[in-house]
Amino acid sequence: xxxxxxxxxxxxxxxxxxxxxxxxxxxxxxxxxxxxxxxxxxxxxxxxxxxxxxxxxxxxxxxxxxxxxxxxxxxxxxxxxxxxxxxxxxxxxxxxxxxxxxxxxxxxxxxxxxxxxxxxxxxxxxxxxxxxxxxxxxxxxxxxxxxxxxxxxxxxxxxxxxxxxxxxxxxxxxxxxxxxxxxxxxxxxxxxxxxxxxxxxxxxxxxxxxxxxxxxxxxxxxxxxxxxxxxxxxxxxxxxxxxxxxxxxxxxxxxxxxxxxxxxxxxxxxxxxxxxxxxxxxxxxxxxxxxxxxxxxxxx
Amino acid sequence: xxxxxxxxxxxxxxxxxxxxxxxxxxxxxxxxxxxxxxxxxxxxxxxxxxxxxxxxxxxxxxxxxxxxxxxxxxxxxxxxxxxxxxxxxxxxxxxxxxxxxxxxxxxxxxxxxxxxxxxxxxxxxxxxxxxxxxxxxxxxxxxxxxxxxxxxxxxxxxxxxxxxxxxxxxxxxxxxxxxxxxxxxxxxxxxxxxxxxxxxxxxxxxxxxxxxxxxxxxxxxxxxxxxxxxxxxxxxxxxxxxxxxxxxxxxxxxxxxxxxxxxxxxxxxxxxxxxxxxxxxxxxxxxxxxxxxxxxxxxxxxxxxxxxxxxxxxxxxxxxxxxxxxxxxxxxxxxxxxxxxxxxxxxxxxxxxxxxxxxxxxxxxxxxxxxxxxxxxxxxxxxxxxxxxxxxxxxxxxxxxxxxxxxxxxxxxxxxxxxxxxxxxxx
Amino acid sequence: xxxxxxxxxxxxxxxxxxxxxxxxxxxxxxxxxxxxxxxxxxxxxxxxxxxxxxxxxxxxxxxxxxxxxxxxxxxxxxxxxxxxxxxxxxxxxxxxxxxxxxxxxxxxxxxxxxxxxxxxxxxxxxxxxxxxxxxxxxxxxxxxxxxxxxxxxxxxxxx
Ligand code: NA
Ligand code: NA
Numbered sequence: 001x002x003x004x005x006x007x008x009x010x011x012x013x014x015x016x017x018x019x020x021x022x023x024x025x026x027x028x029x030x031x032x033x034x035x036x037x038x039x040x041x042x043x044x045x046x047x048x049x050x051x052x053x054x055x056x057x058x059x060x061x062x063x064x065x066x067x068x069x070x071x072x073x074x075x076x077x078x079x080x081x082x083x084x085x086x087x088x089x090x091x092x093x094x095x096x097x098x099x100x101x102x103x104x105x106x107x108x109x110x111x112x113x114x115x116x117x118x119x120x121x122x123x124x125x126x127x128x129x130x131x132x133x134x135x136x137x138x139x140x141x142x143x144x145x146x147x148x149x150x151x152x153x154x155x156x157x158x159x160x161x162x163x164x165x166x167x168x169x170x171x172x173x174x175x176x177x178x179x180x181x182x183x184x185x186x187x188x189x190x191x192x193x194x195x196x197x198x199x200x201x202x203x204x205x206x207x208x209x210x211x212x213x214x215x216x217x218x219x220x221x222x223x224x225x226x227x228x229x230x231x232x233x234x235x236x237x238x239x240x241x242x243x244x245x246x247x248x249x250x251x252x253x254x255x256x257x258x259x260x261x262x263x264x265x266x267x268x269x270x271x272x273x274x275x276x277x278x279x280x281x282x283x284x285x286x287x288x289x290x291x292x293x294x295x296x297x298x299x300x
Numbered sequence: 301x302x303x304x305x306x307x308x309x310x311x312x313x314x315x316x317x318x319x320x321x322x323x324x325x326x327x328x329x330x331x332x333x334x335x336x337x338x339x340x341x342x343x344x345x346x347x348x349x350x351x352x353x354x355x356x357x358x359x360x361x362x363x364x365x366x367x368x369x370x371x372x373x374x375x376x377x378x379x380x381x382x383x384x385x386x387x388x389x390x391x392x393x394x395x396x397x398x399x400x401x402x403x404x405x406x407x408x409x410x411x412x413x414x415x416x417x418x419x420x421x422x423x424x425x426x427x428x429x430x431x432x433x434x435x436x437x438x439x440x441x442x443x444x445x446x447x448x449x450x451x452x453x454x455x456x457x458x459x460x461x462x463x464x465x466x467x468x469x470x471x472x473x474x475x476x477x478x479x480x481x482x483x484x485x486x487x488x489x490x491x492x493x494x495x496x497x498x499x500x501x502x503x504x505x506x507x508x509x510x511x512x513x514x515x516x517x518x519x520x521x522x523x524x525x526x527x528x529x530x531x532x533x534x535x536x537x538x539x540x541x542x543x544x545x546x547x548x549x550x551x552x553x554x555x556x557x558x559x560x561x562x563x564x565x566x567x568x569x570x571x572x573x574x575x576x577x578x579x580x581x582x583x584x585x586x587x588x589x590x591x592x593x594x595x596x597x598x599x600x601x602x603x604x605x606x607x608x609x610x611x612x613x614x615x616x617x618x619x620x621x622x623x624x625x626x627x628x629x630x631x632x633x634x635x636x637x638x639x640x641x642x643x644x645x646x647x648x649x650x651x652x653x654x655x656x657x658x659x660x661x662x663x664x665x666x667x668x669x670x671x672x673x674x675x676x677x678x679x680x681x682x683x684x685x686x687x688x689x690x691x692x693x694x695x696x697x698x699x700x701x702x703x704x705x706x707x708x709x710x711x712x713x714x715x716x717x718x719x720x721x722x723x724x725x726x727x
Numbered sequence: 728x729x730x731x732x733x734x735x736x737x738x739x740x741x742x743x744x745x746x747x748x749x750x751x752x753x754x755x756x757x758x759x760x761x762x763x764x765x766x767x768x769x770x771x772x773x774x775x776x777x778x779x780x781x782x783x784x785x786x787x788x789x790x791x792x793x794x795x796x797x798x799x800x801x802x803x804x805x806x807x808x809x810x811x812x813x814x815x816x817x818x819x820x821x822x823x824x825x826x827x828x829x830x831x832x833x834x835x836x837x838x839x840x841x842x843x844x845x846x847x848x849x850x851x852x853x854x855x856x857x858x859x860x861x862x863x864x865x866x867x868x869x870x871x872x873x874x875x876x877x878x879x880x881x882x883x884x885x886x
Contacts, residue, residue, distance in 0.1 A: 011643040012459045042595040042639035047842045048342040057335040070840045070849070133759060140763070140844045152759055155766040155844050157351045160539045162454050162464060167536030169755075183458055187465050281840055313797040313809045315790035318816035318867075325822055340823075341830040344856050345849075348774035351766065357741055357773070538752045545748030570738040578737070578780035579791055585777065681791050692793050 005038045006058040008046040014240045030225040054105035059210040073278030078201040080271040082298045091296035106205040110226040112233035114200040116241035122172040122191040125256040138174035144273025148265040181244045186251040194255045271300040320586040343589040357577035358544035359410030362551045363417035364569035369555030381515040388490045388497035398440020409682035411441035416686035427498035434698035446471040459642040462656045466724040521557040525550040579685040591636035604644045629670020658717040669706040734783035740776040767843035778859030785866040817867035824860035
């Protein structure tokens with residue numbers, strides 16, 4: 001059996017070269033006659049991938065929810081929750097998310113969680129008044145969080161972050177911790193803001209027709225292998241994040257700390273901003289997800 | 301096979317964008333089917349909403365406004381007055397301007413179209429050789445990705461894990477070397493055939509100090525644009541893309557100083573710029589899927605793996621590694637090409653002990669020249685869209701000598717790595 | 728007439744692109760109040776401008792083409808080949824239009840929005856692409872069967 005995998009990032013990202021590769025290796029080892037060749041954003045650009053995979057152009061999609069929240073927002077809402085995969089499973093959240101993805105032609109096979117989450121890279125250290133008066137580049141996901149710290153969020157394409165930091169067009173940029181090394185922002189900025197916030201939930205989605213076309217036993221094997229891999233993925237992610245932060249420090253970056261109150265405001269803003277954004281397109285689904293999460297005490 | 305068919309279709313005079321569309325739709329129909337339809341539509345959507353391409357219409361608009369505002373005429377006259385002794389000075393001006401505007405833009409296409417619209421007609425009017433003039437502009441514009449700011453450098457730095465700052469600094473000496481090669485070639489042509497550069501038509505033979513001063517002063521408004529674009533980038537006020545829009549506003553200011561700013565002129569400039577931009581962007585949008593399908597089929601990766609997989613002497617390997625992107629870049633979008641090729645090259649660069657900055661700089665020059673190489677180079681289409689009297693065949697003829705000069709330059713860089721690595725080593 | 732109006736809109740879009748960027752730069756630098764919309768608006772205006780301008784461009788015979796073969800052949804043959812090229816271009820544009828129309832329907836039915844800071848229905852933009860292709864196809868047909876034999880719009884007439 002061959003399952004063609006599409007990822008939203010190229011091989012220069014450790015998320016692909018280390019985590020996804022380990023995932024496909026693990027499945028190929030534990031499922032008989034399974035082959036999972038991987039293609040990247042050179043075939044289909046990241047923000048356009050959900051639709052072609054749900055229509056069978058590829059069999060598996062490795063991505064994050066915010067890249068397709070215009071189709072379904074609850075994948076992205078997962079980034080904001082407290083707790084871990086077991087808590088979410090117990091609260092019935094994962095079953096619900098899977099059910100909604102299936103309505104759109106995709107089966108949720110696995111969630112690979114990067115507990116490291118997100119950070120803000122800064123040109124200048126914090127001085128006590130959080131990010132007041134600073135211009136920080138961020139996608140709309142970050143806007144509420146940045147506003148809570150007094151910053152002005154700036155919308156810029158990803159490729160312009162490096163020159164914008166270099167020339168001081170922006171004072172900082174918000175991004176997952178993983179990526180700061182690949183983008184070499186340490187060449188043009190000196191500080192990483194702490195604490196980091198949120199967690200990144202990477203989704204492994206399978207085209208539903210492909211999935212239903214597999215025989216019962218193969219499906220069982222794939223599901224078990226994928227499920228077994230989930231904790232390993234978080235371990236790999238922790239290792240990557242530690243390594244990246246170390247690399248950043250070796251290249252002269254320093255941590256700069258928010259106060260406890262500011263950190264709470266940041267976390268709160270991240271939760272509200274991401275949830276609200278997810279709800280703009282999928283209001284009912286996100287409301288249901290929030291309900292399930294609130295019942296289990298997993299919201300901020 | 302697809303490439304052969306594409307060539308055939310285009311040779312019949314079918315519009316270039318339609319030929320690309322046809323090939324892509326046939327490929328989608330044959331190999332993918334209806335699942336590929338969303339891929340097709342999205343490739344159009346994605347390309348024409350890509351912000352890095354916004355600089356193309358903005359630079360063309362700048363060129364249109366300057367052309368209509370008499371600014372270019374003033375520039376020519378000032379240069380004629382100031383350096384009337386130098387034969388072929390307008391070629392030099394073309395190289396210098398193309399280099400300056402390349403500094404402002406990462407997109408060779410934008411610069412080529414802008415100068416094709418503003419500078420080229422004036423040069424031809426003055427009796428300069430059309431092909432040499434066009435070639436000069438093409439070559440100068442192709443320096444754009446070498447000189448900061450440059451999106452291509454940022455992408456290479458990210459994908460290949462080399463210092464972006466280092467790569468940008470590394471481009472300085474090679475960029476100057478290429479400019480010197482172009483100038484050397486131009487003066488050689490003029491020396492062989494003085495007809496290529498007319499003497500002063502206005503017969504300025506003696507320049508009074510007063511006239512010289514006036515010539516210098518009349519250059520000031522023109523520098524507003526350069527200051528507007530470059531200054532805003534350097535001061536961190538605008539991103540490179542935004543600064544192109546500020547350059548348009550600067551050119552309006554220039555037009556106002558030359559007293560030729562009026563609504564009619566602005567409307568005409570907008571319409572003309574829109575026409576040319578649509579020509580270029582529709583070709584880019586229609587060809588984008590070609591790169592994606594090449595990646596989808598695995599053909600490009602397989603070819604790359606095969607090329608670098610065999611046992612061979614290092615210099616043969618290096619040549620092949622450079623030849624491959626050079627050829628592919630004629631058909632394929634540069635960014636898509638980098639995503640396919642760079643990951644495969646990385647271990648080989650390391651295994652052979654190639655200096656990363658040197659190697660990726662060579663690579664960068666290569667993919668840039670791909671855009672300048674007939675028959676498919678996008679920069680050629682961009683210049684053609686603005687050069688009304690010229691046929692595409694003329695543009696091809698204009699490009700070839702400079703492609704050869706680029707290749708010569710690449711060979712020099714390959715043999716003398718210090719040209720690329722010396723400045724970064726000081727960082 | 729429609730194409731002319733669309734072309735004027737496209738030119739206006741270009742002006743709005745300049746204005747949006749200028750506004751964003753001024754607001755961000757001088758007032759520390761960057762907009763949420765400028766960046767996305769510019770992207771969508773670029774798409775709109777290109778496909779709104781396409782039909783008029785076709786009408787004017789303004790597309791870039793490589794006339795290698797027609798240049799080598801005698802006048803009468805060259806005319807036929809160029810006409811055949813236009814016919815093929817019309818067919819391709821119709822084919823593309825047909826595919827895009829299907830996508831417009833799907834996006835409309837699903838209510839898919841754009842992935843932008845200020846979201847908009849995505850079918851608006853795919854509908855503009857559709858407009859560009861279908862209208863261009865009609866003009867290519869007109870060029871192919873054009874009554875005015877001497878009016879083969881060569882690329883030399885680009886404006
Ligand atoms: Na540049
Ligand atoms: Na190219």
